[in-house]
Amino acid sequence: MDSTLENSSVEVKTNKLDALEKDQQVVEDLNDVIPPVQNSEKSQNNIFNSNQSIQVLSIDVECVATGFSHLDRAPCSVAIVNDRCEILFDSLIKPDKPVVSDLFPFTGVRKTDLHHAPSFDEVIKKVHSFFTPTTLIVGQSIMSDVNWMKLQEGVHYSTLIDLGDEFRTFDPKYGSNKYFSLAHEAEVLLKIDLNATGSHIARDDAKASIKLYNKYVKDKDQSKLQQACQALLRAPTKIPLFRRFSGAYEKVCVSAFNRGYCRCGQPLHQFNYGIVGLYNFYRTQIIKHKSKNNLYFLFTRWGRIGDAEGQYQLTPYSTLDECRKEFLKVFREKTAVPIDFQSLQTEHVSSKLHLSIFKDFLKTLINRQAIRSNIDKTQLDIEWMPVSQLKRETLQKTRDLLIELKNSIEKKQELTLAIQRGKTIEQQNQFKTILDSIYKHTNEYYTIIPLRCYADEKLPIIDNERQLKQQEKILLGAQANLKTILPLDYLYKSINCQFEAMNKDDID
Helix, strand or coil: CCCCCCCCCEECCCCHHHHHHHHHHHHHHHCCCCCCCCCCCCCHHHHHHCCCCCCEEEEEEEEEECCCCCCCEEEEEEEEEECCCCEEEEEECECCCCCCECCHHHHCCCHHHHCCCCEHHHHHHHHHCCCCCCCEEEECCHHHHHHHCCCCECCCECEEEEHHHHCCEEECCCCEEECCCHHHHHHHHHCCCCCCCCCCCHHHHHHHHHHHHHHHHCCCCHHHHHHHHHHHHHCCCCCCHHHHCCCEECCEECCCCCHHHCCCCCCCCCCCCCCCCCCEEEEEEEEECCCCCCCEEEEEEEEECCCCCCEEEEEEECCHHHHHHHHHHHHHHHHCCCCCCCCCCCCCCCCCCCCHHHHHHHHHHCCHHHHHHHHHHHCECCCCCCHHHCCHHHHHHHHHHHHHHHHHHHHHHHHHHHHHHCCCHHHHHHHHHHHHHHHHHHHHHHHHCCECCCCCCCCCCCCCHHHHHHHHHHHHHCCCCCCCCCHHHHHHHHCCCCCCCCCCCCCC
16 A cells, blocks of 8 residues: 555643543443444445345555655556456556655555556556446555545445454553554465565555455454454564654655654645545643743644554743744644634533532442443544533534535435446536545544544545444534533433432341
C-alpha cells in the first residue's frame, strides 16, 4: 500500500476521570449499538447465500510521491488477483505529474520503470473490465485501492472485505482493539515475508490478501479466525517503514500514523485521502509552575486518535506573554481559525442521594472497567471527546450532518440503480459529486464525534443506512438529562433498586 496519512484537531485539556463519570449516564443508551459494518450494506453471509455468480478478486495499488508532503501521491502500479491466486492484471502506471520520489521501499517501483508505462486513463479502463456489479473485493484497507481506481459500488463490486477489520482483535494491554499490517498478517499466518525484496510489490500484496481470505475468512469459521487473531496479537511486530526512515524518505514525508514523525505539517482532517485518512488529535495547553512565578510551559501532545504511543513536548517560557504568543501561533497553524475561548461548565446539579453511605455503596457497585467495556462496544472515543461535554449547538450540527449524509446516501442508491441500467457521463459526474459530499460530511462529523479503535486503519465511511443508524444511536446518548440529573443518581435509577438504611438489629 502507499504511505499512510494523518490528521489532527486542537482540543482543550479535560479531566478524563471527570469526563468518564459524566459519561456513565449514557451507557444504557449505548449498550445496544451495533458494531461497525463493512463498506457494503450487504452482509458477507448474504453474499455467500446468494444464487448469483460471485467473483472474488483482490486489488492492490502502490503510489509514488509527486510532492514532498504526505498528501502528494499518485498511483504507479496496480495488480489484480483472483481467488485461485492467479494474476489477472499487473501493470505500471505513468503519473500525470512529475515524480519527486519513487518511494521504492514502499512501492517496489523505480522512477525509470515509469518512463514508458501506460497512462492512468489507459490502465483504469483495463482495470474496470475485470469487475462486475457482483464482484467481491478483498484487500487490506481496501477502500483506498477502490478509491484510487475509481471503482463504484453496484457497478464494479457488491461487497468489500477488509482484512484489517477481519483480523482486528481486542488488546487487553491497551484496553482497545488492535489492527495489524498486511506484512504482519502474512508473516505470522502465511509464513510469507512481503518485505523480502526490500520493498512492497502490488502483486505480492494482492496474492497475500487472497491467501489470507481463503484460509481464514471465506469459510466463516469464527474459531479459526479467533485463533489467527490471537496469534497476531502474540507475535512481535516489526518497526514500521515510516519509523525506520524517521518519517522522511528522499525528503518526502512518509509518516503514517504518528504526528511526531510528520515532516511536512500539512492540513489535517482529510478522510478520503490515502489508506487510513487523516485522523489525528493535537492538544495544546499553557501551564504555570506551582512555585516559580516567572516560569510557564507550553504543553503540546499529538498523535493518531486511539494511538497509545502519542508524542508530547514541554517548552518553558519566562513570561506568560511569550508562552501565550506561541500558543496562539500553534493554534492558528493547526486549525487555520482564530481562537475562541469559552469557559467549560463548572457547576453541576446536586445529588438527591442525601446519605453519604448510599453514595459510597453505589460507587462500590459501579465497576468502571465494565463501563469502559460497554462504551468500547460503541467505539465512541470518550477519551478524546467526552460526548457529555458537547453543547446543544454542537450536537445540532452533528444531527444536521447526519441528515445531509442521509440525503446523499439515498441519492447514491438511486443513482447506482440508474447506472446499472445504462451509464452516461452525466451520471458518472453526479455519482462523483455525491461521493465527494459523503466524504466531506463524514470528515466534519468525525471532527466532532471521534471514534476509537482506528489508530492504524481508515475510518469507516458513513455511506450506508446501517452506518448512519449507528451514529444516530451514539447521538441519542449524548448529554442525556445532563442538566437535570447527576450521573450518580442516573446510575442509581438505572439499577431499578431502592436503598434503605438498616441497623444491625433488623431481622432482614
